[in-house]
Amino acid sequence: MASNDLLKGMLKPIILKLLFENKRMYGYEITQMVKEISEGEIELTFGALYPILHKLELEGIVKTESEIINNRNRIYYSITQKGNSKAKEKIAEFEDMLKTLKIFFKPNFGLKYVFG
Amino acid sequence: MASNDLLKGMLKPIILKLLFENKRMYGYEITQMVKEISEGEIELTFGALYPILHKLELEGIVKTESEIINNRNRIYYSITQKGNSKAKEKIAEFEDMLKTLKIFFKPNFGLKYVFG
DNA sequence: CAAATATATATAAGAAACTTATATATATAA
């Protein structure tokens, strides 16, 4: 797994993106999907996840539905109608940032600046 | 400019990459190049930059050369021979992370997981 | 010529985002 200090600031956009694409997810499911998609590279810990989800709920960007599955409580999160544009905006902002980062890390990017 | 909390964890890899490509840079120059390359998207503040540079120096990854230019002190940073492999490693690690992030944010990535 | 801006480095206080540890509880596999 990548040393997770490379992740700072990325977890919220990832969570929003997952909720945006999958419509309805519960916390544990999010951690498992992150692990699976990243092939173990990213481990989203519960200590990071739940505070983010709770904050998103407070901001009205996500809403919750509680259900008892297999005698265990499960809390589903989904993006609210009101929060939809905000979520889209935050996801787009992060995608822009990734494009910007790509400029720095493309192979031999330095050449045009060294000689420019 | 992008809200800079998207940047957490990325500044050190960016600085290392710039030093790696440009061989020898001073702090102010780094901030200006980051601004230029990112087209104003990323503002690397001095409060973030100098502590990172000082820490890299302490770790032996970079070394400094002080010069008086135009009657002002200028401190050049460059990657040490000893720190070269470490720097390469950290840059590669971050590039891997960017690749992983790309999976999450590629258009409609969700489909194959929703139906998979 | 005075004021503002650009160049140059530095650090301290505070906020935000994480990690790690801990707590609770049920289901399933070994």
Place this chain on the structure above:
DNA sequence: TTATATATATAAGTTTCTTATATATATTTG
């Protein structure tokens, strides 16, 4: 029956960043 998987939650501590402040010279603008 013990360990692992499922499921949510929070608190303490660390790291990393922002914002503010300090110092000093050079250059541009009004």
